[in-house]
Amino acid sequence: MTPATEASPADRLWTVGELADELGITTRTLRFYEAEGLITPSRAGSARVYDHRDRARLRLILRGKRFGMSLSEIREIVGMYDGAASSERRQLETLLARLGEITADLRARERDLARTLSEVDEVAARCQQRLDQLP
Amino acid sequence: MTPATEASPADRLWTVGELADELGITTRTLRFYEAEGLITPSRAGSARVYDHRDRARLRLILRGKRFGMSLSEIREIVGMYDGAASSERRQLETLLARLGEITADLRARERDLARTLSEVDEVAARCQQRLDQLP
DNA sequence: CTTAACGTTGACGTAAACGTCAACCCTGCT
């Protein structure tokens, strides 16, 4: 049984237009991300061809954007997926250190988000309270 | 005993420069936020004077920015602090509904952030595993 | 009294992340 998130087979391929539609973005955005070095789809002649790994990478990118990561931060992270396969100790060590920094940064954002959420809840509570006091 | 987050008395006042320094931003940013209707400090002649409520509002704004809220989204939320004191049922109801939408949006971002965090953790784990396999 | 260190407004510049053409090339109908 294939998981619900994987409606399409693992060997499915997409054109720019198809993938853009599925991800809810424009083809311009896909081309822009490619120009920025975030993805590198293969080509059929001059036409871009995206596979399931490109798609997964894109979903990671879009998720990052939703909570405020810049494209250059995202580029660094997606680049690490490749770097983690290295066999040079030095590189693995600096990579691991950087990953620690990134994790700390993300946790800080998580706290900021949680605090904002609780403040919004407070406003809602005050709002509800006012409503209850009305005739 | 005053809380640690409140090193300064409740009646303290700040100039633009002082507050900018304390918040780690520039005076330009403070003026920009004012022009955008996010804050409205009082004036001493033509000079801006910020009190502890302005400061709290600013900290809320900056927190929002850190996880990707736009200034217009933030403006809407800070504006609700005032609207929640309304006494018109209609307004309180629409406000409460909007607060629900905002909460849902923030929770979605929270999920995106959590998923990204766990993916980063996975990369770190793979990285560590590679390191352990080295001589 | 003037100079330094703050403040003010106004105008223009800039980086990021795309949007919006234009001009072109394939491909599959009809």
Place this chain on the structure above:
DNA sequence: AGCAGGGTTGACGTTTACGTCAACGTTAAG
């Protein structure tokens, strides 16, 4: 043959969130 509907690469426009002057006013010190 022709044309609609995809794809391609430029190139320039736009919005957001400020940065960066310029020209000016106002205390505070020497």
